Amino acid sequence: MKKVFLFSKHPLALIFAGLMVFSSCQKDNKTGAGTDSNPSLTVDAAQSDAVSDGQFGDVFDITMGVQASDAGEDIGIGTGAGIIYKPAGSEQTLSPDSVARCFTVTVEPKTLHVFPKVVTIDFGSGCLGKDGKLRKGKIISTYSGPMFVPANTVSTTFEDYNVDSFKIEGTLSVENTSTANAISWTVKVDSGKITNTLNGFWRKWDGIREHTQTEGNSTPLNLLDDVYQITGNAKGANSNSNSWSSTITQPLIRKFTCPWIDQGQVKINRNANSAILDFGDGTCDNKATITINGVSHIISLH
Numbered sequence: 001m002k003k004v005f006l007f008s009k010h011p012l013a014l015i016f017a018g019l020m021v022f023s024s025c026q027k028d029n030k031t032g033a034g035t036d037s038n039p040s041l042t043v044d045a046a047q048s049d050a051v052s053d054g055q056f057g058d059v060f061d062i063t064m065g066v067q068a069s070d071a072g073e074d075i076g077i078g079t080g081a082g083i084i085y086k087p088a089g090s091e092q093t094l095s096p097d098s099v100a101r102c103f104t105v106t107v108e109p110k111t112l113h114v115f116p117k118v119v120t121i122d123f124g125s126g127c128l129g130k131d132g133k134l135r136k137g138k139i140i141s142t143y144s145g146p147m148f149v150p151a152n153t154v155s156t157t158f159e160d161y162n163v164d165s166f167k168i169e170g171t172l173s174v175e176n177t178s179t180a181n182a183i184s185w186t187v188k189v190d191s192g193k194i195t196n197t198l199n200g201f202w203r204k205w206d207g208i209r210e211h212t213q214t215e216g217n218s219t220p221l222n223l224l225d226d227v228y229q230i231t232g233n234a235k236g237a238n239s240n241s242n243s244w245s246s247t248i249t250q251p252l253i254r255k256f257t258c259p260w261i262d263q264g265q266v267k268i269n270r271n272a273n274s275a276i277l278d279f280g281d282g283t284c285d286n287k288a289t290i291t292i293n294g295v296s297h298i299i300s301l302h
Helices: 011-019 022-026 039-063
Strands: 104-108 117-122 134-143 153-163 166-176 184-196 202-215 227-238 242-255 261-270 273-281 287-292 295-300
Touching (some): 039 153, 039 202, 039 261
Antiparallel strands (some): 104 117, 117 134, 153 166, 166 184, 227 242, 261 273
16 A cells, blocks of 8 residues: 655645635625625635635644654554655655654554554644744644554544644544545544634634545555545634535545646535635646636636
């Protein structure tokens, strides 16, 4: 089974990246069009949903990417490249750090093949990641077994965990739902909360994502032909007294060879109002279309 997925551009984070450009096209919206009398609230909901999705996607990458050199054995699937570990090299293996790290990893018990294991990643009072983000506090994960084995799970909570100016709370659970025919993961966020520590603005978020490998299953040593399909839904609220739900209405498609989501749609629902983000027809580019009040805009993903 493949052990290194370069999820430094993980699909969840990509959804966040695409939606964060809403504000750049908001001023071009025709607020009198369609039925949404306050499109700025729909944009606010979409941005809050995207920020939440991105932050917990980052946690997924980190917890699934704990290296054997830290844990004492393989328990992850090689994610985390370019996040807290150095990016993967040309052979798709993670490069060892040659300089002192600012985070520590403790494992209890560290006895080989004994599970469950509780793994604590401690970023201390401030640790600058390989991705340029400043993290502090602890990520605490309980593994039922190695995560490359079907049916195994990991459940993650937080202790004073912050990313830059955002405090992260809640529970993230991952289950390996792979079968003999496909590699797949179910990712759930329960009672998620993200608070901006600078201004007190908060977002609450619960979501589920199903990731299924649709191509490349028969060539486990070749990462370049891997294609993933992502489905799921979420709901949230924020301190603007705004609430919403989101649904992937057309499965998102992510190819290993493309750094962007290149197909699929996400619908943001706020009361009777909605916005659609369309990632395109399968062409690998950094363009997507956002539609609100019946008005569409071509945007660039960052």
